[in-house]
Each structure stands twice: as structure tokens, then as C-alpha cells.
Amino acid sequence: MVIGIPKEIKNNEYRCAATPATVSELVRNGHRVLVEGGAGQGSLIPDDEFERAGALISDRDTVFRDCELLYKVKEILPPEYRFLRRGLTVFTYLHSNAHREMTDALLESGCTAIAYEDITDDTGAFPLLRPMSELAGKGGFLMACQYVQSLYGGGGLMLTRVSGIRTPEVAIIGAGNAGFGAAELAAALGNRVTILDVSVERMESVKHRLPNNVELLYSNRENLQKCLERSDVLVNCILWPKARKDHLVTREMLRLMKPSALIVDVSCDEAGAIETCRATSHDDPIYREEGILHYCVDNIPSAFARTATASLASATLPYALQLANKGPIRALRENPHLRRGLTCHEGILTLEETGLKQGRPYRKPEDIPDLSSPEGGSR
Structure with missing residues (x-):
């Protein structure tokens, strides 16, 4: 051939x-x-x-x-x-x-x-998403470290532990490969990390591979809203079912977030889990909706x-x-x-x-x- x-x-x-x-x-x-x-x-x-x-x-x-x-x-x-x-x-x-x-x-x-x-495998997982997912999760958090800086109109935070001041908080939606990658890197830099997922089994599978500064919570409306209120960075790492027309994080829910917060949508499903997500490029990666800075580049691993x-x-x-x-x-x-x-x-x-x-x-x-x-x- x-x-x-x-x-x-x-x-x-x-x-x-x-x-x-x-x-x-x-x-x-x-x-x-x-x-x-x-x-x-x-x-x-x-x-x-x-x-x-x-x-x-x-x-x-x-x-x-x-x-x-x-x-x-x-x-x-x-x-x-x-x-x-x-x-x-x-x-x-x-x-x-x-x-x-x-x-x-x-x-x-x-x-x-x-x-x-x-493409699927015997477990129902997506094997050709897996190699890019962890890379995208880690890369997405590295991009968060960049675009949360004052230089880019972000909240002016350094996403790491600094003596004598409040530790930044990072919320991650999804405990899959991308979510694990983002959490591992965010936690290694000393941030307070919360992972939200609906699968207790998936959370158990990553629990023992992550340090103590990572909290795992069942993803329900109350827990999600609390995370939105307190987080400096929200990283979405779940693929939203293509046929669904609702959203996990609605436009209205963005109003719960700090004005200085940043959303990184690793999955980049247009109007998917995050209603206000729209695909961007490395040339023009960020935009604001409801006052919240969004980073939604759909080919993060290319960096x-x-x-x-x-x-x-x-x-x-x-x-x-x-x-x-x-x-x-x-x-x-x-x-x-x-x-x-x-x-x-x-x-x-x-x-x-x-x-x-x-x-x-x-x-x-x-x-x-x-x-x-x-x-x-x-x-």
C-alpha cells in the first residue's frame, strides 16, 4: 500500500x-x-x-x-x-x-x-487519546503558569508554593490521563489541588499516585460550585459526550469565580463541558468571557x-x-x-x-x- x-x-x-x-x-x-x-x-x-x-x-x-x-x-x-x-x-x-x-x-x-x-480498546478506553492526554494535561498546566501572569492579563500569580503567602488553588475536572497529568505537575509545584470526578473507581486509581496536597472529590453541583468560588485556575480534562447539549460549567456559573481566575480547557470541546469554551490557536490563545480569562488551544501537545x-x-x-x-x-x-x-x-x-x-x-x-x-x- x-x-x-x-x-x-x-x-x-x-x-x-x-x-x-x-x-x-x-x-x-x-x-x-x-x-x-x-x-x-x-x-x-x-x-x-x-x-x-x-x-x-x-x-x-x-x-x-x-x-x-x-x-x-x-x-x-x-x-x-x-x-x-x-x-x-x-x-x-x-x-x-x-x-x-x-x-x-x-x-x-x-x-x-x-x-x-x-478508536476504543477492550476496556472501552480510547487508546489513541491516551498518549496525548497526559501530555495535554501537563502542557495545559504549564500554559496556565504562563497565562496567569500579569504580562498576559492574568491574575498575576506564581503557581507554586511561596513562603508566607496563600498557596494557589487549582481545580481539575476529570481524573483520567489528562487530569492526572495536570494534577501531578500542579501538586509537584506545591499548589493546593482538587480533582473532581464522577467515578469513584477512577479516583481510587490515581489517589495513591498523587501527593497529600491533592484532594479528590465526587463531582456534584455543590462541590463544583465550591471549587469555582475558591480556585485560581480551573482545568477541564473531561470529554463531554458529543450528543449532549447541556454543560457542566455554565456561563452563569462563571460569575462565581474570582475575577483573576483562569480557565484552561484541555479537552477543548466547543460549548461542551464548559459552555463558554471556543477553540483558539497558539497564535491567539486567550479570550475573556464573563470577565474570566479562557485558554482553549485545541492542540496543546504541538507545543x-x-x-x-x-x-x-x-x-x-x-x-x-x-x-x-x-x-x-x-x-x-x-x-x-x-x-x-x-x-x-x-x-x-x-x-x-x-x-x-x-x-x-x-x-x-x-x-x-x-x-x-x-x-x-x-x-
């Missing part, structure tokens, strides 16, 4: 879908890998390292035109729509729920698109591109190999966890959450004959 790895064009996106080590594995399995010149530049991977791994360095048009499997990091952007076509498989973070225009382009092209973020690329490429490689070795149809048919990541196929929307959120017709992958029938052919 011909696998194309383009240079990402999203604002300040420095990650690459593959490393020389993962390219070498793809080549060893008999696949032809086209890497766009400069694709690894943001992660300090020069073209010649990809070449030594067996890749062909190509121009952008050639990578998109000749590949059968498009292997990316971020969603398809408007300049890339023209390359979408029937017979192409797109494998990347898509977040189609938040990108109606992109979803239109995917459906109109007839391509097959598989989203990293929706730590070398670490993020190595982690993401290792996590996605087994799935890329399945798609390339078996062909996408057979791979999707045989692996229900990979199939859960299917966003669309030959003009049919297959992701229920996006269908409900955008008011579109959809079909479950299992209801599409060539994805459910053992006799269906491989492509």
Missing part, C-alpha cells in the same frame, strides 16, 4: 504522524511510504532521517495524489479538501463533531475516514512536538499497520475497536455522535454490507 505522510498545515501544528522508526516498520511490512519534504521539521526530524528509514521524500501534491492511506495528525483543512477522493483512507484526529464543513467535504468525496479519537510526535507515532502504528497490511475494509471488518473510529465511508456518515450533533442522517458501520459481511472484499 502507498502511505502518505504530509506536513501539517494547521496553525502552529508541529507534530508529524510518524517518526523514522515507525516509517521503517511500515517499509519493512512491504509498504511504500511518501513523506512530504519538511513534514518532520517541527519535531526536529530532518528529511534525510526519513529517507534512511526507507521513505521517499516527495512534494505535497504527490503525497496526497499517490497515497492510498493518508496518515496525519490533525483534521483535514480546506486547502486539503481537493485531495479527498473515493478509494482514499484518511487516518488522523478528525473531531468531525466540531467541523461541519470538513464533514461535508469527507462525505462528498466518498473517502473512508477513521478518527484516532474514537511539545518532539515528545508528542514520538508518543503519538508509537501509539498509532499498530492501527496503521492493520489498515495497510489487511486493507481498510478487512481491517475494519475484523477489528470492532478500529471500526468504532470510522467517521464515514463512501459518502455515508457512520459516527452516530456527529449525526446527532449536526442533524445528519447516519448509519452504523455494522449496517453497511462490505463492513459487516465476512465475504466482503478487501480494499
